[in-house]
Amino acid sequence: MEGNLSQTTLTAGHTAGTDERLDLRGITKRFPGVVANADVSLAIRPGEIHALLGENGAGKSTLVKIIYGILQPDEGEVRWNGTPMIIPNPHAARALGIGMVFQHFSLFEAMTVLENVAIGLDSPEKPSKLAERIRGVSAAYGLPLDPLRDVHTLSVGERQRIEIVRCLLLEPKLLIMDEPTSVLTPQEVGRLFETLRKLAAEGCSILYISHKLAEIKALCDRATILRGGRVVGGCDPKVETASSMASLMLGAQIKPLARRATTALGPSRLVVGGLDLPADTPHGIGLRGISLDVRAGEILGIAGVAGNGQNELFLALSGERTVETPGTIMIDNTRVGHLGAERRRALGLCAVPEERNGHAAVPEFSLVDNAVLSGHRREKLLAGGLIRAGRALDFATRIIKSFDVRTPGPGAAASSLSGGNLQKFIVGREILQKPGVLVVSQPTWGVDAGAASAIHAALLSLTSEGSAIVVISQDLDELLAISDRIAVINVGVLSAARPTASVSLEELGLLMGGMHEADVAKAASPEREMADAP
Amino acid sequence: MNLSILVPLLVSVITAATPLLLAATGELVVERAGVLNLGVEGMMLVGAICAFAAMFITGSPILAMLAGAAAGAVLSALFGVLVLTLASNQVATGLALTLFGLGLSALMGANFVGHPIVPLAKLAIPGLSSLPVIGPLLFSHDALVYLSVLMTGAVGWFLNHTRGGLILRGVGESDTSAHSIGHDVIRIRYYAVLFGGAMAGLGGAYLSLAYTPMWVEGMTAGRGWIALALVVFAAWRPWRVLAGAYLFGGVTVLQLYAQGSGFVLVPTQFLTMLPYLATIVVLTLMSSGSVRSRLAAPACLGKPFRPVS
Ligand SMILES: Nc1ncnc2c1ncn2[C@@H]1O[C@H](COP(=O)(O)OP(=O)(O)OP(=O)(O)O)[C@@H](O)[C@H]1O
Ligand SMILES: [Mg+2]
Numbered sequence: 007m008e009g010n011l012s013q014t015t016l017t018a019g020h021t022a023g024t025d026e027r028l029d030l031r032g033i034t035k036r037f038p039g040v041v042a043n044a045d046v047s048l049a050i051r052p053g054e055i056h057a058l059l060g061e062n063g064a065g066k067s068t069l070v071k072i073i074y075g076i077l078q079p080d081e082g083e084v085r086w087n088g089t090p091m092i093i094p095n096p097h098a099a100r101a102l103g104i105g106m107v108f109q110h111f112s113l114f115e116a117m118t119v120l121e122n123v124a125i126g127l128d129s130p131e132k133p134s135k136l137a138e139r140i141r142g143v144s145a146a147y148g149l150p151l152d153p154l155r156d157v158h159t160l161s162v163g164e165r166q167r168i169e170i171v172r173c174l175l176l177e178p179k180l181l182i183m184d185e186p187t188s189v190l191t192p193q194e195v196g197r198l199f200e201t202l203r204k205l206a207a208e209g210c211s212i213l214y215i216s217h218k219l220a221e222i223k224a225l226c227d228r229a230t231i232l233r234g235g236r237v238v239g240g241c242d243p244k245v246e247t248a249s250s251m252a253s254l255m256l257g258a259q260i261k262p263l264a265r266r267a268t269t270a271l272g273p274s275r276l277v278v279g280g281l282d283l284p285a286d287t288p289h290g291i292g293l294r295g296i297s298l299d300v301r302a303g304e305i306l307g308i309a310g311v312a313g314n315g316q317n318e319l320f321l322a323l324s325g326e327r328t329v330e331t332p333g334t335i336m337i338d339n340t341r342v343g344h345l346g347a348e349r350r351r352a353l354g355l356c357a358v359p360e361e362r363n364g365h366a367a368v369p370e371f372s373l374v375d376n377a378v379l380s381g382h383r384r385e386k387l388l389a390g391g392l393i394r395a396g397r398a399l400d401f402a403t404r405i406i407k408s409f410d411v412r413t414p415g416p417g418a419a420a421s422s423l424s425g426g427n428l429q430k431f432i433v434g435r436e437i438l439q440k441p442g443v444l445v446v447s448q449p450t451w452g453v454d455a456g457a458a459s460a461i462h463a464a465l466l467s468l469t470s471e472g473s474a475i476v477v478i479s480q481d482l483d484e485l486l487a488i489s490d491r492i493a494v495i496n497v498g499v500l501s502a503a504r505p506t507a508s509v510s511l512e513e514l515g516l517l518m519g520g521m522h523e524a525d526v527a528k529a530a531s532p533e534r535e536m537a538d539a540p
Numbered sequence: 541m542n543l544s545i546l547v548p549l550l551v552s553v554i555t556a557a558t559p560l561l562l563a564a565t566g567e568l569v570v571e572r573a574g575v576l577n578l579g580v581e582g583m584m585l586v587g588a589i590c591a592f593a594a595m596f597i598t599g600s601p602i603l604a605m606l607a608g609a610a611a612g613a614v615l616s617a618l619f620g621v622l623v624l625t626l627a628s629n630q631v632a633t634g635l636a637l638t639l640f641g642l643g644l645s646a647l648m649g650a651n652f653v654g655h656p657i658v659p660l661a662k663l664a665i666p667g668l669s670s671l672p673v674i675g676p677l678l679f680s681h682d683a684l685v686y687l688s689v690l691m692t693g694a695v696g697w698f699l700n701h702t703r704g705g706l707i708l709r710g711v712g713e714s715d716t717s718a719h720s721i722g723h724d725v726i727r728i729r730y731y732a733v734l735f736g737g738a739m740a741g742l743g744g745a746y747l748s749l750a751y752t753p754m755w756v757e758g759m760t761a762g763r764g765w766i767a768l769a770l771v772v773f774a775a776w777r778p779w780r781v782l783a784g785a786y787l788f789g790g791v792t793v794l795q796l797y798a799q800g801s802g803f804v805l806v807p808t809q810f811l812t813m814l815p816y817l818a819t820i821v822v823l824t825l826m827s828s829g830s831v832r833s834r835l836a837a838p839a840c841l842g843k844p845f846r847p848v849s
Pocket of ligand 2: 066067068109184424425
């Protein structure tokens with residue numbers, strides 16, 4: 007591997023058109039009702055980290071699926087090291103040295119890490135030898151992974167490592183990463199970047215897709231920007247700013263978030279007092295003594311490293327898991343702890359879960375049907391047990407319009423939407439129901455900068471109508487931008503909420519790392535501590 | 541109870557279990573690939589009549605067994621075209637396949653009712669068959685009995701120790717992941733469905749060639765459904781299918797003996813009901829989502845898959 011790659015490193019850095027590793031010319035791909043890629047050309051040199059930017063539905067995933075052989079282009083040519091190629095399937099792509107980490111992971115939950123790796127290799131290998139190789143690669147690149155663990159017991163970050171290790175075992179010449187960091191913690195992102203830089207230094211080309219422009223700036227050498235399936239330009243991320251890249255991407259300036267004037271807060275709308283909830287799976291996190299209070303017109307942000315009880319807290323608030331003591335959760339002074347999601351929805355609590363496929367939306371259902379599933383009561387979409395088709399269609403159409411969901415129409419299946427567009431749809435579906443209390447988990451997960459600011463603006467305008475909102479997110483910048491108060495969840499315990507204006511990133515980081523509030527206060531302001539001492 | 545009663549009793553347990561084992565082993569492979577084929581009963585019946593007809597006409601047991609397997613495979617290919625290529629509903633298509641097999645076998649068998657054939661020969665294994673007790677119990681059976689056990693072992697080995705088995709399980713676990721890695725989901729499922737059909741056909745052939753060497757309309761008498769239940773009962777593990785098949789076989793035989801010996805604590809009808817009752821319970825549980833996940837069913841079982849390209 008070493009010798010092989012260092013040779014290619016010698017050719018890195020040349021700019022002549024002939025030594026491009028991958029050269030796409032005029033790629034066009036049509037789906038029923040959409041042109042996902044139109045005449046896309048793109049070239050990547052050995053050892054280069056190339057960013058592919060574009061808003062939701064711009065065609066980024068489609069393009070990389072074509073490179074990896076999952077989709078076939080309708081027109082255009084793919085050149086590999088200068089030779090025109092047809093890549094009929096992923097086997098052929100891997101044989102060329104192309105590896106891919108998918109936006110939606112391609113893993114098998116009921117199997118071990120070892121089996122998950124083996125199934126993605128093209129030649130059979132003895133399990134013991136393969137396990138040895140996995141350990142070797144994960145040590146060499148700092149990606150700790152136990153080959154014998156079952157995948158369903160692993161965190162999202164660990165799952166992604168499987169995908170990366172699977173690619174690295176192929177000794178790739180081109181590694182494609184489709185939004186790899188949207189589910190990682192800041193520490194995991196740091197570690198991933200180290201790995202990618204190391205690979206690039208060895209001569210591997212990397213095609214990197216992300217909506218996080220700050221990351222692109224930190225990592226990538228060049229960028230190609232897609233809009234509506236077309237290349238609209240390229241840039242050097244090192245010299246651009248995040249906002250100049252965003253405006254290139256959207257073809258318009260992003261409006262800075264207008265924070266509303268702090269109005270007087272209304273009465274408490276969601277009150278939780280001493281909520282305990284045991285873990286329901288062997289690897290779940292139990293909630294201990296959770297208390298919070300959100301008032302009308304307020305956004306409470308909940309930060310935390312993934313897997314610290316956010317899912318459990320979400321389920322407890324939304325009513326998917328109930329508790330026996332009704333009084334631990336109150337919506338507008340009604341005791342609801344024992345009520346399920348449907349009853350809570352009737353009382354005004356709507357919820358947007360983190361996982362959009364299968365939890366927030368039924369992928370095979372049309373957008374109209376998905377709109378009916380959660381909106382039927384508050385939007386009065388049922389009459390005597392029958393669906394009022396006209397009203398349902400109207401509701402779905404309103405969501406699509408208000409939230410700029412890019413789709414051929416309300417009859418499209420949820421699974422045909424790009425990730426970010428489906429996210430806009432499910433967030434919009436709940437916001438348009440004008441809930442008294444809204445609980446949202448990762449509202450802008452995988453959403454482009456323009457749509458993210460639209461979702462944030464919609465949340466803020468909902469509060470000005472007197473709703474109380476809980477936002478659970480791993481994105482600290484997001485929480486700092488929109489919430490009035492922030493609390494941190496760590497192994498199932500929620501810290502006291504503090505006004506956003508008075509917390510620093512550093513303090514949040516320490517709380518997320520499991521330090522106690524008193525210690526954080528000390529660590530953050532040692533001089534104050536000394537001044538207080540007699 | 542002495543050995544002279546016990547040995548024939550156990551031998552009849554083995555013969556009663558064999559058709560179940562053959563069909564269930566096939567269905568296990570189909571389900572591990574993520575396809576639910578409820579047409580086992582129909583495929584067994586068509587296998588039974590085709591094997592019987594081949595035996596009656598050619599007199600060759602080998603041709604007869606091949607005919608049974610081929611007939612089951614042809615029927616399952618029809619199922620495959622409908623549910624895999626055309627992505628139709630698997631439950632409805634499987635039920636239709638059973639009804640179709642029932643009717644087709646009756647039609648084909650109309651002229652064979654009441655004709656005798658030579659039953660499958662018992663293969664004596666030199667040296668072993670003449671051992672006391674063990675000999676008659678384990679080493680004096682016909683080819684299909686040995687084949688059924690061998691196939692179960694082979695399937696267990698294939699699923700857990702070969703790359704092909706790994707891919708097959710992967711396809712049943714997550715069709716989209718397997719597809720994006722580059723495995724041809726539809727083709728792998730076709731192989732599994734054809735194998736399942738051939739095994740169901742062999743199970744049927746065993747009934748008409750060895751168990752009761754004649755053709756009677758509807759002679760599987762619900763064994764296809766029992767085989768389906770067995771797969772769930774065994775939590776999709778080959779060796780547990782083996783144990784389950786012998787358990788069900790045992791229940792069937794016990795009930796026959798109880799009837800024959802006039803041993804009546806409970807009405808014999810209840811005993812006759814037992815295997816079917818167990819089947820209904822298991823099949824009902826299988827359709828309930830939560831139990832399904834607890835039993836570690838293949839995650840994509842019964843889900844149609846349409847690749848985009
Ligand atoms: N299988 C499909 N069938 C129909 N349309 C599709 C299919 N896959 C993608 N599309 C459409 O093609 C367009 C491009 O989708 P793609 O997934 O490539 O976007 P993306 O740039 O990756 O977006 P995101 O940032 O949200 O992931 C979208 O309009 C999408 O709805
Ligand atoms: Mg995408």
